[in-house]
Amino acid sequence: MSGPARTTHASTRAAVLDLIRAAGMISRVGLVNASGLTGGTISTVVRGLIDEGLVAETGHAESTGGKRRVMLQLNHFARYAVGVHLDDARITYVLTNLGGAVVARISRAGSGPDEAVVAKMAREVAALIDSVGVERDRILGLGLVAARPSALDEFGAALARATGLPVVLDNDATAAAIGEHWSGGVGATSTFAALHMGTGLGAGVVLGGTTHRGPSGHAGEIGHTCLDLDGPRCSCGARGCLEVLAGPGAVVAQARADRALSRAAGLVGGRTRVATPVAADFAAISRAARRGNARALALLERSARYLAVAARSLANVLDLEVLVLTGPSFAIAGSVYLPVLRAELEGAVGAHPVSVRLSPSAASASAIGAAAIVLQSELVPRQQGLQLPDDLAADEPPVFVR
Amino acid sequence: MSGPARTTHASTRAAVLDLIRAAGMISRVGLVNASGLTGGTISTVVRGLIDEGLVAETGHAESTGGKRRVMLQLNHFARYAVGVHLDDARITYVLTNLGGAVVARISRAGSGPDEAVVAKMAREVAALIDSVGVERDRILGLGLVAARPSALDEFGAALARATGLPVVLDNDATAAAIGEHWSGGVGATSTFAALHMGTGLGAGVVLGGTTHRGPSGHAGEIGHTCLDLDGPRCSCGARGCLEVLAGPGAVVAQARADRALSRAAGLVGGRTRVATPVAADFAAISRAARRGNARALALLERSARYLAVAARSLANVLDLEVLVLTGPSFAIAGSVYLPVLRAELEGAVGAHPVSVRLSPSAASASAIGAAAIVLQSELVPRQQGLQLPDDLAADEPPVFVR
């Protein structure tokens, strides 16, 4: 008597592949234990993955008394993905391999979505790919992320036509979280958030290994967490939002208001407020703080304290295990923020300590994450089982008779 | 050529059953559309469910030009579940049917988990079941919920022995959320939170139809959301936590400090602070507010405003669609809290308005939810696909050779 089948072919393959990715290196026996499948199934599935070139055998483990285990690893250079991050005034392109490692990178000043920009971006992508000489059919797709991906629908379609690559869109903070999840050696069922600070503030949320985007795709909007009922008014209409108190925009505004600091840090915002990007001035403030400017440091530490409190509330509500700091602003000022957040979160947070880390690739985390989304969607399509749409009765005749 | 198998028998059965539950009433064709399965599969699965007595055919829909669809519904009285809520000084027992509707209810004053209590509780459960004359083999199990379920492990095991029913444990706020999800006609993939206020404050979180408990089971701890960096110190060590500012304990403490209000509301806490349960005094304050006592009303409204702000932050971060207010405290004071929360959340929260509702069965929501957890775990076992443990390498030989 055989038991019931557990899953479909596609999702079994995906699950095994994801186990290999998450483990980094694992044997067939390890896969049997981790997956609950039998040796026979693992044998067949792994052979398929090896035939496709996605997985390779790489040496042996030490014997435990019998035959040595053959270790398996992702074949990192079997497939590639392109990640593109549209920031306020900058476009970052990365080409990553299966492991999420960057093999090529371009960063250009550039404006937002625009018809003329599509052709230029397609050329940049082509240049990116040509620079390392990867064949086109090894590239799984292109991930395009921004703070507001909802406005990018037709732009993404145009880019897909221009590049000939399948395009997936997403939020930049969510992308950063998926990037950490994919390449950061995070376990398959981990629960964590990626705090992303660029020009704005956002969080990508991964719960039990599954990305939570929310029904309208706005999950992770940590910027409007309220920290002071009587605080300054925010653009959202409320008061005391994290963004107004501690976001990069707020830090820069506070610095610009401080004549001495503006001069010391070399801010230009005092004069041409609109033209100067927030990112540039935030970087200048961070450099000043690192040079020992006390007022710059105080400003950043104040921001860090607010952020730490909001992060603690978030960690409490979601029961997070890990918090990762990513994005260009943390890439620059992480050394100031990290200890403050650690003190708040790794300390006495009741029963569940949260480990706080700075992303090793914070500066281009979103672009890397964009590529990781492609890898995930192509290689580990979420086994959604059955679709359970909300509008069940939509195709039902409306009238009930007896 | 047939496509790949999609799921296992068990999970297909569960998914179909859950679709029928969520839809309330649906035809086989409706199930085909909603599930993505073929007509043949649905036919077989549904026949099995009917044979088990779980589902019944109930009349026909109007014709759309051909044969009329036979409508299917859960057979609500095919199975039952017991739900038990251990509160501070009160134990609530409910017996619900498959639809989550209460068919019997008992509430007793009673202390916490204790050896002697087990026998008494088993008798109460037996009385509950006997009062409606349900056969034992139709009862799927017993859900036992409390604010701190982690301390209930052996107690639950003892109760399982004493009652002969399988026992599942959970958090009371999570239970309340699942109860709303099960019986509240909420869609299968809904994203919402149940704010639960009893003696303490908690939230049950359901994201995309899946309950989020968190890796350590502490998800939903909204009580330590920080709303004021310089606020009063909380037992958790931080300052300005929601619980200290607006929890029922805080409201009661503030009322007890107000001599005039204490007298008007009939609080006894002023004298015997420890012996008087918070719940009783909170109820007294609510009654006073309803009678028109301005100071009581002001106290509750202050609490509501804090809670509303914390709820808005939560809704923002999780992208909630619905917020349900449950628990005994909301059952009493919901009329004060609901409009305040509505104003904060249904108003201008950017792009995603959150609908705020008061649970129709707020007073015993946790007990009902406890029963719903049994229904869910027995009838819709979460198709977890493959187990993906975090400690993959644990059983791997530690040394890598070549």
Add this chain to the structure above:
DNA sequence: TTTCTTTGTTTAGTATCTGAAGAATCCTCG
């Protein structure tokens, strides 16, 4: 060498899905 342990593969069997054909039911229109 022989024997044991552990790892990985092959094979036969089976559960569960799909596709397609067929049966049943109801409406419409001459």
Add this chain to the structure above:
DNA sequence: CGAGGATTCTTCAGATACTAAACAAAGAAA
């Protein structure tokens, strides 16, 4: 009213992807 069409539901053969268990291979122990 009865034929034809539309829709719903069932049946059944076939395909797939799993399990169990026997088998083969590789190394350790003795």
